[in-house]
Amino acid sequence: MDEMIDPGDLRLFVAVARHASFVGASRRTGVPTSTVSRAVARLEERLGVRLLHRTSRRVSATDEGARLLARAAPVLDQLRDVLEDAAGRDGEPTGRLRVTAPVVTGAERVGRALIAYAAAHPRVTVDLRLTNSVLSLVEEALDLAFRVGPVAEADVVARRLWAIPYALAASPAVVARALGGRRRVDAAALARAPAVVTHPGRPWRFRGADGTQRELRPNERFAASDPRVAVEAALAGLGVVRAPAEMIARAGGLVPLECALGEPEGRELFAVYPSRRLVPRRVREAIDWVRRAEPGGADGPRRPRRHG
Known part of the structure; x- marks a missing residue:
């Protein structure tokens, strides 16, 4: 392997493998499907292995592709977090916040808190997906999930927010x-x-x-x-x-x-995020805003005080 691997090709491969779809990866990244396909083909050629099985109906990772996904995806996620955290060193969170929440809770208290959070932080883009299915944070490239406990997922941090009587x-x-x-x-x-x-x-x-x-x-x-x-x-x-x-x-x-x-x-609501060392500022502050929307608390989420 004489040529350097383009990190952009690796990023697009990870998107395809996570979504099991070239079209899904295109929608997530904003890159044309043809460009995504060429990037994956180029990566396979330079590595000398087939990374994806392609049929007319679905896309799935080969054994080599699954190993690469398991190793590369956390590194790319960490790099993204490092860069976005550095961009927010002026005290203002920045970047895209990818969140999932249950339909009812997400449409009510969680959703209202995140709307207020986005309005207060114009450099943060919120992508909220409401579903009662338990989505994989890694496979779906999610920063944060709100789950009604108990939380049984591995390799995540679960922080209790409030009780639901x-x-x-x-x-x-x-x-x-x-x-x-x-x-x-x-x-x-x-x-x-x-x-x-x-x-x-x-x-x-x-x-x-x-x-x-x-x-x-x-x-x-x-x-x-x-x-x-x-x-x-x-x-x-x-x-x-x-x-x-x-x-x-x-x-x-x-x-x-x-x-x-x-x-x-009753039930309990948890904030769930990947168990990596760096938790981006946009994630930490979003959790804080949602925590303040606890039932029985003050009416509506309030802007958290800044410390230090």
């Missing part, structure tokens, strides 16, 4: 018809009542005053992965719903319920 509620008609008009119910009555669930087949978990965790299998009547739809179904009288307390309160028209098993177990 949950509550039980039902329409007045369901309380009268299925719960005998009672707002405090025992486990047997709750198990018999029709339920609106967001995760079919999963038990509802409760935590007693003594800290003991208890479970109950709801009588599933209606299922919706989006809790906003689940709350709407409860309002329509389809059953008891277990959902974020803030969402239930905001909906209005539902009767809060208590269960003898204890309080409905």
Whole structure:
């Protein structure tokens, strides 16, 4: 290998391998597809190995390509972070912030916090992807993810941001018809009542005053992965719903319920980012803005104070 490898060719190869697509890499990098294809071909020629399997339907890394991706991608990410961090040494974060978050949380508190963050920092470009799928930070070239815990991914740092309290509620008609008009119910009555669930087949978990965790299998009547739809179904009288307390309160028209098993177990929101030594300033500050949007805190995210 007499000629130097062009780092630009390597960067485009990594983009193709991560997206398993020349078109996807083109969209991500802003480089024409034909240029991306020539760059990968040039890199393969200079290395003397085939890096990608190409068919009419998909692109996948060869063994040699997978090894190169595993070694080169973290180095390129680190270099990008070093350069963008250096560009922000004047105290202002800079660069593209690639973020993913769950649909509901991302569209509400996380999204609003990131909008305010971008408005306050014009040198940062925010790319927010809302999905309930757990995207790979490395493969998707993401800087930051907000996940509802627990976080089971390897090679990431997970920083707890806040708790998401949950509550039980039902329409007045369901309380009268299925719960005998009672707002405090025992486990047997709750198990018999029709339920609106967001995760079919999963038990509802409760935590007693003594800290003991208890479970109950709801009588599933209606299922919706989006809790906003689940709350709407409860309002329509389809059953008891277990959902974020803030969402239930905001909906209005539902009767809060208590269960003898204890309080409905809530969830926790985490900021997740790659476990590399340098965390770019734009990532650190974005996490800070979102942390300040904690439910029950001050209305709306506030601009963090600068320290030192």
